[in-house]
Amino acid sequence: MSGKLQLDPVTVRKARTLARRAGRPIVSLAKKHTTVSVERATLRLAGLRGADADGIPWVNRLLDAVRGDVGIEHGIALPVWDALLRGEADDLSTLAQKAAAGSVRFRLPEGRDLTRARTAARRQVAAGVRRVDGRRSERERLVRRWGDPDHQPWIYLIVATGDIYEDIPQAQQAAREGADVIAVIRSTGQSLLDYVPEGATREGFAGTYATQENFRLMRAALDDSSKELGRYVRLTNYASGLCMPEIAALAGLERLDMMLNDSMYGILFRDINPIRTFVDQRFSRQVHARAGIIINTGEDNYLTTADAVEAAHTVTVSQLLNEFFGKEAGLEDWQLGLGHAFEITPELPDSFRMELAHALLARDLFPKAPLKWMPPTRHMTGDVFRGYLLDAFFNLAGVMTGQSILLVGMMTEAVVTPWISDRDLALQNVRYVMNAAGNLHEDFVPAPDGFIVRRAHQVLGESIELLERILAHESKMGLLDAIGDGTFGLMKRPADAGRGLDGVARKAPAYFNPATEILEDT
Amino acid sequence: MTVSTSSTTGDDSTTGGTILRPYGDTTGDGMVQLSFTLPMSSLGAQSKIAEGAAAQLANKMGMDPALVVHAKPMGPDFTFFVVYGRVNHLVDTSKVQVVERDYPLLSPKEVNLSIRKGLRRRLVVVGGCIGTDAHTVGIDAILNIKGFAGEKGLEYYRELKVVNLGAQVSVPQLVERARAEKADAILVSQVVTQRDAHILNTKEMSAAFRESYPSHTRPLLIVGGPRFDETMAADLGVDRVFVRGTTPGEVASYVVHRLVAGRPRPGQKAS
Numbered sequence: 001m002s003g004k005l006q007l008d009p010v011t012v013r014k015a016r017t018l019a020r021r022a023g024r025p026i027v028s029l030a031k032k033h034t035t036v037s038v039e040r041a042t043l044r045l046a047g048l049r050g051a052d053a054d055g056i057p058w059v060n061r062l063l064d065a066v067r068g069d070v071g072i073e074h075g076i077a078l079p080v081w082d083a084l085l086r087g088e089a090d091d092l093s094t095l096a097q098k099a100a101a102g103s104v105r106f107r108l109p110e111g112r113d114l115t116r117a118r119t120a121a122r123r124q125v126a127a128g129v130r131r132v133d134g135r136r137s138e139r140e141r142l143v144r145r146w147g148d149p150d151h152q153p154w155i156y157l158i159v160a161t162g163d164i165y166e167d168i169p170q171a172q173q174a175a176r177e178g179a180d181v182i183a184v185i186r187s188t189g190q191s192l193l194d195y196v197p198e199g200a201t202r203e204g205f206a207g208t209y210a211t212q213e214n215f216r217l218m219r220a221a222l223d224d225s226s227k228e229l230g231r232y233v234r235l236t237n238y239a240s241g242l243c244m245p246e247i248a249a250l251a252g253l254e255r256l257d258m259m260l261n262d263s264m265y266g267i268l269f270r271d272i273n274p275i276r277t278f279v280d281q282r283f284s285r286q287v288h289a290r291a292g293i294i295i296n297t298g299e300d301n302y303l304t305t306a307d308a309v310e311a312a313h314t315v316t317v318s319q320l321l322n323e324f325f326g327k328e329a330g331l332e333d334w335q336l337g338l339g340h341a342f343e344i345t346p347e348l349p350d351s352f353r354m355e356l357a358h359a360l361l362a363r364d365l366f367p368k369a370p371l372k373w374m375p376p377t378r379h380m381t382g383d384v385f386r387g388y389l390l391d392a393f394f395n396l397a398g399v400m401t402g403q404s405i406l407l408v409g410m411m412t413e414a415v416v417t418p419w420i421s422d423r424d425l426a427l428q429n430v431r432y433v434m435n436a437a438g439n440l441h442e443d444f445v446p447a448p449d450g451f452i453v454r455r456a457h458q459v460l461g462e463s464i465e466l467l468e469r470i471l472a473h474e475s476k477m478g479l480l481d482a483i484g485d486g487t488f489g490l491m492k493r494p495a496d497a498g499r500g501l502d503g504v505a506r507k508a509p510a511y512f513n514p515a516t517e518i519l520e521d522t
Numbered sequence: 523m524t525v526s527t528s529s530t531t532g533d534d535s536t537t538g539g540t541i542l543r544p545y546g547d548t549t550g551d552g553m554v555q556l557s558f559t560l561p562m563s564s565l566g567a568q569s570k571i572a573e574g575a576a577a578q579l580a581n582k583m584g585m586d587p588a589l590v591v592h593a594k595p596m597g598p599d600f601t602f603f604v605v606y607g608r609v610n611h612l613v614d615t616s617k618v619q620v621v622e623r624d625y626p627l628l629s630p631k632e633v634n635l636s637i638r639k640g641l642r643r644r645l646v647v648v649g650g651c652i653g654t655d656a657h658t659v660g661i662d663a664i665l666n667i668k669g670f671a672g673e674k675g676l677e678y679y680r681e682l683k684v685v686n687l688g689a690q691v692s693v694p695q696l697v698e699r700a701r702a703e704k705a706d707a708i709l710v711s712q713v714v715t716q717r718d719a720h721i722l723n724t725k726e727m728s729a730a731f732r733e734s735y736p737s738h739t740r741p742l743l744i745v746g747g748p749r750f751d752e753t754m755a756a757d758l759g760v761d762r763v764f765v766r767g768t769t770p771g772e773v774a775s776y777v778v779h780r781l782v783a784g785r786p787r788p789g790q791k792a793s
Binding site: 173176177187188189192205268269270271304377380413414419420421424425499 | 557558559594596597600602657658659662663666667668670671672674677686688
């Protein structure tokens with residue numbers, strides 16, 4: 001590999017090796033644990049859905065009952081399918097209701113009972129995974145029928161009204177105006193709920209709850225739009241927070257196309273326990289891999305808290321880690337929407353050259369990944385005219401450096417939730433730049449020893465230094481220590497603290513999870 | 523709609539006052555620009571009607587003459603307009619009313635600096651949602667680094683030690699944790715208002731703090747939520763009430779103002 005920056009292949013290989021060495025102990029840690037959400041996701045794949053009168057999902061009710069009787073360290077499948085085979089109930093949802101009423105006792109089956117429970121669990125979860133497979137081939141068929149966008153980068157637009165029935169016409173209008181990808185932002189605080197809300201929802205805070213029904217409604221609406229527009233319009237949501245594995249499963253079942261799914265975001269920005277996060281993200285990425293979903297990682301967030309020049313290398317390090325964790329979980333290059341952002345202070349001389357250097361570094365390091373390019377937010381001031389100009393430079397950098405997914409920046413960032421006119425103006429901005437620049441990226445080859453090339457090499461060098469520092473931490477878990485001492489995004493997150501820790505269990509030797517087995521077989 | 527004029531912000535309006543008009547390119551020309559969307563078509567034969575409608579709105583807003591310089595259809599149902607025109611209104615700076623904030627708004631840097639200088643240790647903030655309230659939206663918007671309205675939460679401030687207890691914290695738990703952490707300030711968020719739960723919970727909370735602390739060492743009590751009224755603080759027994767739309771920066775500035783800025787410590791009935 002060399003690319004436009006003439007990166008030294010030995011250095012690049014070294015960076016990947018270091019990332020692998022930092023990530024590997026985390027993977028074995030993740031393999032040794034399970035979480036309440038991984039187990040609930042397994043129940044969801046087995047087809048259990050719905051909620052009780054208080055809105056508590058049946059997967060939570062059933063899991064809590066099983067956990068109370070036998071814990072989750074053996075996995076939820078054995079006690080649950082053992083109870084079904086014992087005739088406690090005819091199906092999962094009846095079993096969940098009886099368990100919630102306290103009229104079922106769960107046990108860990110042994111001998112022949114164990115074998116039968118294993119087989120039954122595997123059969124039912126496999127049917128769910130086949131549904132995910134079916135959704136994937138359906139997507140492939142629809143993409144063939146309606147086609148992909150005829151341009152790069154893909155145009156990614158956000159809707160966020162809080163009401164799914166308001167979101168739908170807005171999303172359809174956005175698609176008509178040119179959006180290739182629609183993201184429905186989640187309600188503030190959903191990442192910290194330890195359950196997935198149920199049904200179609202009409203009230204959220206600065207976003208709409210991610211629920212299976214909301215996923216279904218929006219996907220169906222965008223299928224209509226795809227048909228109308230003659231191109232497949234993709235749908236994005238967020239597999240993050242405490243219910244990451246369950247939301248990934250729901251996304252697979254409802255044919256979402258992209259999911260925000262970062263390996264460290266929840267730890268750093270939501271104070272979710274690091275072990276919980278790594279276990280959950282590994283499972284959720286296995287589901288995404290199987291479902292043919294493109295993940296979007298969240299490196300842009302580091303630059304909203306730390307300085308975009310000083311911390312440029314933390315983005316690269318995080319991309320390398322996300323790549324390692326993603327591939328380990330079975331994702332392929334075309335599914336790794338690694339993130340980065342245009343957040344350098346505009347007052348800095350040569351800020352645009354610096355942005356080009358950083359963006360090109362990501363492009364050259366990950367030539368096959370559908371990179372996600374995020375617009376300025378930190379230096380949007382309320383001066384909408386200046387913001388519009390900044391967004392145009394952001395668009396230009398995206399086109400010049402061959403980015404794959406461009407999140408459309410709004411000039412009213414930090415002022416209001418985008419108005420219909422803001423979105424229209426923003427899309428005109430994108431279209432003008434894409435049209436005017438055309439294939440400029442073909443001509444844009446930075447001078448071999450010029451500013452851009454030197455800056456990119458410097459950032460790569462700093463990334464290697466940071467990875468070496470992470471590995472120099474005393475314990476085997478260098479990365480966990482680095483997260484604990486504030487290496488990323490300035491946040492200190494120790495491994496024994498944070499939300500969701502009580503939902504983590506160390507696996508017993510006889511742990512069994514049919515979903516993991518099936519997903520890891522592929 | 524964006525209205526941009528050359529008029530003043532009102533900061534220097536205390537004495538005398540001046541009569542002003544917006545400034546385009548000549549003193550007294552009264553020129554402003556305006557942009558907005560009308561939910562109507564401007565395609566084909568509709569375009570004249572749409573432009574007339576935009577001019578009518580501008581006229582009613584006091585722009586005369588109003589020049590519709592740009593009308594762009596956005597799909598079949600909406601049109602975006604840019605209008606330039608002259609307004610006849612006069613601005614009297616002596617009549618400008620400034621909403622008084624009784625504390626200065628500080629940047630994160632300034633907050634950190636004044637804590638470092640004035641307190642010489644990190645300031646400890648303990649927060650959570652009390653009672654059965656599981657809505658952490660409010661407390662997280664203020665405390666989480668992710669923040670709210672483009673501002674980072676209090677976790678972002680180096681000189682603040684933030685302990686976010688999350689949802690459904692009981693009052694005794696809160697008091698106990700406040701003591702253990704030697705809290706300087708307590709932040710409580712209440713979203714659920716069924717049967718006045720937010721009022722009752724807050725009163726219970728402030729009473730518990732009054733009981734377990736001598737009045738001069740009690741931490742600063744701050745409560746926030748969409749259904750509170752800013753004037754209720756004394757009644758609730760807290761130092762400050764924040765309402766919908768409050769940003770982390772405002773809370774941080776207030777805390778610094780009360781605890782660091784060298785003011786005497788608040789009594790129990792602080793307003």
